[in-house]
Amino acid sequence: MLSFLRHTMFSLGATAFVLSFSSCHTIKKLELATITTDCIQASRQRIHNATYNTKIDFYKKHFSGLLLFKAVNDTDNRVVFVTETGFKLFDFEFTPHNFNIQYCLPPLRKKMILNIFKNDLGQLVQSDTISPLHINQKDSLITFTFARGNNRYEDYSVDSKCSRLTGIERGGKCLKQVTTKISGLTRGNFDEIDIYHRPVKLHISLKQIER
């Protein structure tokens, strides 16, 4: 039994290593000068004013509510989470250089929880003004990679037609811990968003609803 487990673990480890190694080397590098404005614009698509029916699954716990995104001006955004019955759980402000907690229910005021919301929601409202570290084309996606310091990177992928942002990955150079899948675009806001955290069983799912 133990040797079987050891063998399985070794096989999984080897497969992961080969996959991660190959995923770093089967991509075509592109120069920023060759990228169209449409592509750059698509990589900078973010949510401005929209409401999302939101579900959060954390291990066996399930939570739901409404996430309201509002652009206060050209650079600042507010994201408010309200339960279906109308109780506000948090109200965060995102500015280009700051994350401000306007309101947060005390049980949620924990460093780990706040960091998750700051990063997961921040990536959906704040776009980069800096140039990407590099741009790659892999399969039908064009990916803009930004360096975030401490060997942390963020990949923003757009479809081959450069019409919309399709996903965001955050983590190390090869292994990304947080994957965000984006589908559809209505009135300039994403239709559906799924955020998966690999190290912990956390899945945040957003579906745009009519205001």
Added chain:
Amino acid sequence: MIMKHRMVYFLLFMCTAFTAMAQSFAPVKDEAGTRKKIADIGKNSISIKADFVQEKNLAMLSEKITSKGTFYFKKDNKVRLEYHQPFKYLLVINDGKILIKDDAKSTQMDMHKNKIFQEVNNIIISCVNGSAIGSTDFDIKMLENASQLKLEMKPIAKGLKDFFSSISIIIDKKDYSVARIEMNEVSGDNTIINFSNKELNGNMDDKLFSVSK
């Protein structure tokens, strides 16, 4: 031409004045009698079914989230809130247990483990069955106009005071049923629930309040 304009302005002024008069409230003349009436009707209230429109107003953002659904109440403390628009969501509270169903999952929990639901449940039930009138958690002012009563409730209890600046309940005088609940938060936000198509004391199946998944 000028006469026509004057006429329009006069009519607009009259409409506004009448609306303001219809909505303005003055202190209740017979406070003890009204309190007794509300408490008695609440005690005899067996069931309530009503449609509701819930508005969450986020003051700082000038934003409003509107949802619609059906509300059920059955004596003593069974509550069912069905949200139909713009999302599907069901909340059932029965005998200390809560059932929540959204389009993805059903969750059952004990009410005492969730302070928020406990507060929501207490507020809704005490507003609907009239027991709020005797609550020591609030300082209550009673107002009235020709067709409605208004209970202006200022929280005294610490937990409530931290969250709500006031709660107003509007009651229709014709049947003493709740027409509107306004929950004003300290932050300036508020939640307004308007009830319509009310069915009072009709037969209501206990299955509606089942909290099993």
